Amino acid sequence: MNRRNFLTLSGTGLLAMTAAINYKSSDKKMPALFIGHGSPMNALANNDFTKHLEVLGQTLPVPKKILMISAHWMTKGVELQASSNPKMIYDFYGFPEALYKINYPAPGDVTLASSVKNDLSIYQAELDHEWGFDHGNWSVLHHMYPKANIPVVQLSLNQNFMNLRDHLTLAKQLNKLRNEGVLIIGSGNIVHNLRQISRSETAPVVEWAHEFDELIKKSILENNLEQLLAEDPSKHSQWKMAHPSIEHYLPLLYVLGAADPNEKILFPYEAFELGSLSMRSVLVGA
Secondary structure, rough: OOOOOEEOOOOOOOOHHHHHOOOOOOOOOOOOEEOOOHHHHHOOOOOHHHHHHHHHHHOOOOOOOEEEEEOOOOEEOOOOEEOOOOEEEEOOOOHHHHOOOOOOOOOOOOOHHHHHHHHHHHHOOEEEEOOOOOOHHHHHHHHOOOOOOOOOEOEEEEOOOOHHHHHHHHHHHHHHHHHOOOEEEEEOOOOOOOHHOOOOOOOOOHHHHHHHHHHHHHHHOOOOHHHHHHOOHHHHHHHHOOOOOOOOOOOHHHHHOOOOOOOEEEEEEEEOOOOOOOOOOOEOOO
8 A cells, every 4th residue: 555645535635625624713613633743853844744734724713722632741630731931842862953952932821721620620630830842732833833822731641541431521521612712732643653663754554554544534434432432342453553552542532522513524634654653633623
């Protein structure tokens, strides 16, 4: 199977996607967005993936604030980033020096953090004043909103939750934020097994990764929670291959959980990096 890039659900291209979601008023209900962020090097890249991020930033309604759920902030409990001026976190090593010089100086928003904390009081959510912007956050927003002028708050992933349904249930509490001009972004990858990636940027997509990515796509469109929540035992071997650890899948559940029933869903970008790393993005409510 050859490497493929699809820019809309219908496959008609980037211009069609742009026309479909080209509205600006943040008074409308905000969409929710999942981004497959891939390698930190995408922050420096100019490729099909980063161009699709730029298009999203230019065509989605302008958010008043952003709530980011990144695969790279796992905590023992539920925490909200509550710094007014979040620091940069370079949570990787061995990359070019230019990557460590990227700065994304967007402000935090203590008011939003406190409001979400109250909404999640049944989860004993807490404010965190130390966490900054990890690369699951800034490598995406660097392309979507390069002016860094929209306040951003990160919500952690609670590693104490027992199953995927717990994350989905929590995410339903976030839906009302979309009526308040908040863009909810989940940043992870639908297939993420770094032990199985190729070092070649032109590697063909491996079949098992393609099959899992298509399974999740189909399950999203059909709202098939048994598959989305890994509750089908016959697929557990696929899950173990696609996600040796689950943190990169979880942000998708926060986007799906914040959706209304029967909302329109688009896939603004469908592709793979390094043979088995799904870069699929999912747009809810466009």
